[in-house]
Amino acid sequence: MKSASAAKVAAQFNDYLEASREQPVLVTRNGKPVAVLVAVENRTEAEQVASGRPRSLHSVLEEGHRQVEEGRGIPHAQFWHEVEQLRRAARPTSPRRKKA
Numbered sequence: 001m002k003s004a005s006a007a008k009v010a011a012q013f014n015d016y017l018e019a020s021r022e023q024p025v026l027v028t029r030n031g032k033p034v035a036v037l038v039a040v041e042n043r044t045e046a047e048q049v050a051s052g053r054p055r056s057l058h059s060v061l062e063e064g065h066r067q068v069e070e071g072r073g074i075p076h077a078q079f080w081h082e083v084e085q086l087r088r089a090a091r092p093t094s095p096r097r098k099k100a
Helices: 006-011 013-019 043-051 057-069 076-090
Strands: 002-005 025-029 032-037
Touching: 002 006, 006 013, 006 025, 006 032, 013 032
Parallel strands: 002 025
Antiparallel strands: 025 032
């Protein structure tokens, strides 16, 4: 996960927004995590991300770190491939035109 201070993110906000399309960006203040930038594709996805956090981010990251240490992680490329598949599956499909 990419990490940067709040001051650096503020100074280069557009760059960090673009970076968040590839991976989450951890924003820190005085060396402590304060936020995470996560790219979304639409308002519905943003609302799902915002409302779908029953656990603290800290506990999620700790669990992920533990799984990786135990050899239960997946390669970075595979993770993002699966995320993209889920995004595509969640997108509404447009109705097909009937041929006359």
